[in-house]
Amino acid sequence: MCYIGEMLKKQLPLLFNTLANMNFSSITIKDIATALNLSVSTVSKALRDSYEISENTKKLVTGYAQEHNYRPNPIAQSLKQGRSKSIGIVVSTIENQFFSQVINGIESVAYENGFNVIITQTHESYELEVKNVGHLTHRSIDGLLISLSTETKDIAHLKTLHKQGLPIVFFDRVTDEIDTHKVIADNFKGGYDATCHLLDSGYKRIAHITSPANISITKERFAGYSKALEEAGIAIDDDYIKYCPHGGRDIGEVENALNELLSLKNKPDAIFTTSDRITTTTLMLLNRLKIKIPQEIALIGYTNTTLADVLNPSLSSVYQPGFEMGQKATQKLLELILAKRPVYEFETLVLPTQLVTRDSTARQ
Amino acid sequence: MCYIGEMLKKQLPLLFNTLANMNFSSITIKDIATALNLSVSTVSKALRDSYEISENTKKLVTGYAQEHNYRPNPIAQSLKQGRSKSIGIVVSTIENQFFSQVINGIESVAYENGFNVIITQTHESYELEVKNVGHLTHRSIDGLLISLSTETKDIAHLKTLHKQGLPIVFFDRVTDEIDTHKVIADNFKGGYDATCHLLDSGYKRIAHITSPANISITKERFAGYSKALEEAGIAIDDDYIKYCPHGGRDIGEVENALNELLSLKNKPDAIFTTSDRITTTTLMLLNRLKIKIPQEIALIGYTNTTLADVLNPSLSSVYQPGFEMGQKATQKLLELILAKRPVYEFETLVLPTQLVTRDSTARQ
DNA sequence: TATTTCTACGCAAACGTTATCGAAGAATTT
DNA sequence: AAATTCTTCGATAACGTTTGCGTAGAAATA
Known part of the structure; x- marks a missing residue:
């Protein structure tokens, strides 16, 4: 139909390429091939340094490719190579x-x-x-x-x-x-170390606010917590273990856990938290409740925030690499x-x- | 060559598909076509709800597609559609x-x-x-x-x-x-508001630690800072303006800026920082130097950390949406x-x- | 010189799509 | 009944690559 249009397209492939279909990957193998009067397969093999191609044409092709900033189209490669x-x-x-x-x-x-x-x-x-x-x-x-x-x-x-x-x-x-x-x-050791540290510092009623029990890190960290308590001759108190269904995604779930802990007759004197969000949210809530840390309740938790040093109070933490x-x-x-x-x-x-x-x- | 192999490949396309080229996108249009005794183009059009295809075959195709969890290969689509x-x-x-x-x-x-x-x-x-x-x-x-x-x-x-x-x-x-x-x-307003707040709170020697002057946010925030000082009748003191070449990427650059400010004869009584990293690093360094905030030096900065409330001290900040x-x-x-x-x-x-x-x- | 082996390249198919076009048969109009 | 239009589908090319295979000419061998 539009003969002139087609003519132009043949002569100005680059221009039409960019204007028409928004593909910015500059030139294609085909462009190189026609420019150097070679076949696409030769160009492809030359670029991939195939033994089938002479050194001369290899240099010719790679030279032209570099000059025109050729880069293979990764989409096409993906399709071809799977x-x-x-x-x-x-x-x-x-x-x-x-x-x-x-x-x-x-x-x-x-x-x-x-x-x-x-x-x-x-x-x-x-x-x-x-x-x-x-x-x-x-x-x-x-x-x-x-x-x-x-x-x-x-x-x-x-x-x-x-x-x-x-x-x-x-x-x-x-x-x-x-x-x-x-x-x-090493989640077990993380939980163990944190709990031991609390025990060593004189805390005895150590609560645990953590993620749902179905995920691996929860179980492993809990195991470390349990082991430390066991070694210290302290029985595990289920009332001290609180799970946040979404790992602290919502403030509410941490708030609930904390409130339950605080309303216990035998309030905990320390909390070990897992997960960044639970840890920082607990800190925030304790501050908001004007509960002195660590005087009333100590806090240690898993967190990778670079701000642990500068929190109020500075936060003891288990850091993961x-x-x-x-x-x-x-x-x-x-x-x-x-x-x-x-x-x-x-x-x-x-x-x-x-x-x-x-x-x-x-x-x- | 390997006739039996080819036979198997025809009969068990799915198996070979997954084993051979690691492509997990289940079945292809071609598979649907052969299964229903149609051409690929018909299947393609049916799936795209083309007017050229009868309702009957459309249902046939879409039904089979759903049943076999067909999903178009996005790589192929990308290549085709550019x-x-x-x-x-x-x-x-x-x-x-x-x-x-x-x-x-x-x-x-x-x-x-x-x-x-x-x-x-x-x-x-x-x-x-x-x-x-x-x-x-x-x-x-x-x-x-x-x-x-x-x-x-x-x-x-x-x-x-x-x-x-x-x-x-x-x-x-x-x-x-x-x-x-x-x-x-609104970086101008952010800088203006922060500085006005410092002025309103009684601070007069307000320093500014910020990112390099070439990026837009630096200029805009500085303009707000300047405007506020100007309105307060306070001259801009170049000694109070410190740039961090990498926007606080390295602690060192913030440390240098801060040291220079602290060694001034007329030490600033407040600092306005831009960029998350500069802000939190400044806070950390001031704490490390045991400089009381805000008693000795007040601090306000751009930051989007969710921890601003619970920092030591809680950090006044300009929050961006x-x-x-x-x-x-x-x-x-x-x-x-x-x-x-x-x-x-x-x-x-x-x-x-x-x-x-x-x-x-x-x-x- | 006649045959074989290399060397260096091109042809064509393929990856999974989409889109243009042509065409067979049915349905409609004259 | 003849001509036209619809409806519905298939063949084919294309997107940019890669690769197996065929082959012309040069080089090496017999």
């Missing part, structure tokens, strides 16, 4: 500094290996987790890094993918039901992705936590 | 709560409209900014949301893309040199992306900041 060179991440929320540190670790390793990352957030919702995982896999990720949401009890959505062969590495909140690499902090966790998890995932043959040997890396004692647990 | 339904984000670091709040706003709007996001971080490095923008555009993003790094002075890398027609929306740290939509906080900024910026970007014809009318949205006064600026 892999996208990108990995999916599922965390509860990046507003949590622990997770943003993990993500920084992930990125550092991923970028180094030519992979890019796609970050999704569950906001502690099972439904969103399923949805995100679905989105990610349909965007053709090569592998998945996931920390389960607090709501997640059924992991069928992940089992299916795992069976289909999608490389998955769990970090932080893991599951026993899938056999693959996992990277976690988030950045390192991200790095390690990504390394293990890349091992799976790049493996020539199926991997059947999996390991669980346990990274040390760090107890930092500050004013909120000062000895009375 | 757009990827994804938008790129460039921020300094997601560890900064302000930016993670912005990102949450971005995601909320993007997902609602079927777009996914790719987040990249500059860590305040110009080099990384250029690199990230390059990566993003070559991954065929449909649009870009960017807050410039503190190091960025030359924006040639963005000008080129903008000229080529890539939809770009700036937020937070913007530039005059590119005419497009921008979403910023991060989530809303992300939402607005994404809405404007989607307008550009989805526009039928080129857009030439651009606007700059200015969102109100919120001054929250707390103990760190209490009246003396």
Whole structure:
């Protein structure tokens, strides 16, 4: 029909390319081919340094490519090769500094290996987790890094993918039901150390506000807490254990837990909290209630905020190596992705936590 | 060659699909076509509800598709349509709560409209900014949301893309040199309000620790600071203005700024800081130096940390509507992306900041 | 010189879509 | 009954790559 239009299109491919379909990846292999009077396959092979191509034409092609800033279209490559060179991440929320540190670790390793990352957030919702995982896999990720949401009890959505062969590495909140690499902090020791520290500082009625019991970190940290109490000859009091259904996502659930603790006949003299949000929210609520820390109640908790030092009072905390966790998890995932043959040997890396004692647990 | 292998491949496409090329997007249009004895084009049109297809076959196809959980391969769609339904984000670091709040706003709007996001971080490095923008555009993003790094002075890398027609929306740290939509906080008013508050509280020697002068937010906030002082009849003292080259990325630069202020003959009695990192680092350093806040020096700063209330002392701050900024910026970007014809009318949205006064600026 | 092996390149198919066009048969109009 | 229009579908090309295979000519061997 529009002959002149077609003519122009042939002569000015670049112009029309940018104006028409908004694709900014400059020139294509085809452009190079026509410019150098070669076939696309020759150009492709030259760029990939194939033995089939002479040194002369290789130089010709790579020269022209560099000059015109050629970069292969990753979408086309993904389609052809069936892999996208990108990995999916599922965390509860990046507003949590622990997770943003993990993500920084992930990125550092991923970028180094030519992979890019796609970050999704569950906001502690099972439904969103399923949805995100679905989105990610349909965007053709090569592998998945996931920390389960607090709501997640059924992991069928992940089992299916795992069976289909999608490389998955769990970090932080893991599951026993899938056999693959996992990277976690030493949650048992974190809970144990925190509780021991409280005991050593003279506290005896130690409460525990934590995430739902179904997620791994809750159980592991609780186990450490229990062990420390047991060693000190103190019985576990169920009244002292409070669970926040959403891991502290809502202030209300922490408020309820705290109120229940404060209305006990035998009020706790110390609280050990897990999860960043629960910890900082508890601190805020205690301050709001004008309850002196640590004089009336001591507080120690898991948190990765860089502000622990400058909180009121400065907050004793269990710090997790988030950045390192991200790095390690990504390394293990890349091992799976790049493996020539199926991997059947999996390991669980346990990274040390760090107890930092500050004013909120000062000895009375 | 391997006839039996080929036979199997035809009969068990799904199995081989998953085992061979690791693509998990279940079945393809072709699978549906062969299963229903239709052509691929018919199936494609049926799925897209084309008028060319009878209701009968439409039902047949969509039924089969649902049953077998068909989902179009987004990679193939991207390649075909020249757009990827994804938008790129460039921020300094997601560890900064302000930016993670912005990102949450971005995601909320993007997902609602079927777009996914790719987040990249500059860590305040110009080099990384250029690199990230390059990566993003070559991954065929449909649009870009960017807050410039503190190091960025030359924006040639963005000008080129903008000229080529890539939809770009700036937020937070913007530039005059590119005419497009921008979403910023009312930085002038933020600086003005903060300074007025200090003046009202009786402080007179007000220092200012801020980001490099080349980025927009620095200038705007400084203008507000200046205006407030001017109205109060106080001359601007250059000795009181300190710039942190990396916006507080390194403790050292904040430490230098603070030391210089503290060694002045006429020490400031209050400090107004910009940027989350500078603010919290200043607080930490003052505490470390055992300088009483606000008795010796008052402190107010830009920060979006949810912990301002519970810092020691609780921190007066200028809060920016991060989530809303992300939402607005994404809405404007989607307008550009989805526009039928080129857009030439651009606007700059200015969102109100919120001054929250707390103990760190209490009246003396 | 006649045959074989290299060397260096092009053809064509494929990845999963979408879109243009042509066409067979049915339904409608003249 | 003949001509036209609808309806419904399929063949084909295209997006930008990669790759197996075929092959022309040069080089090496017999």
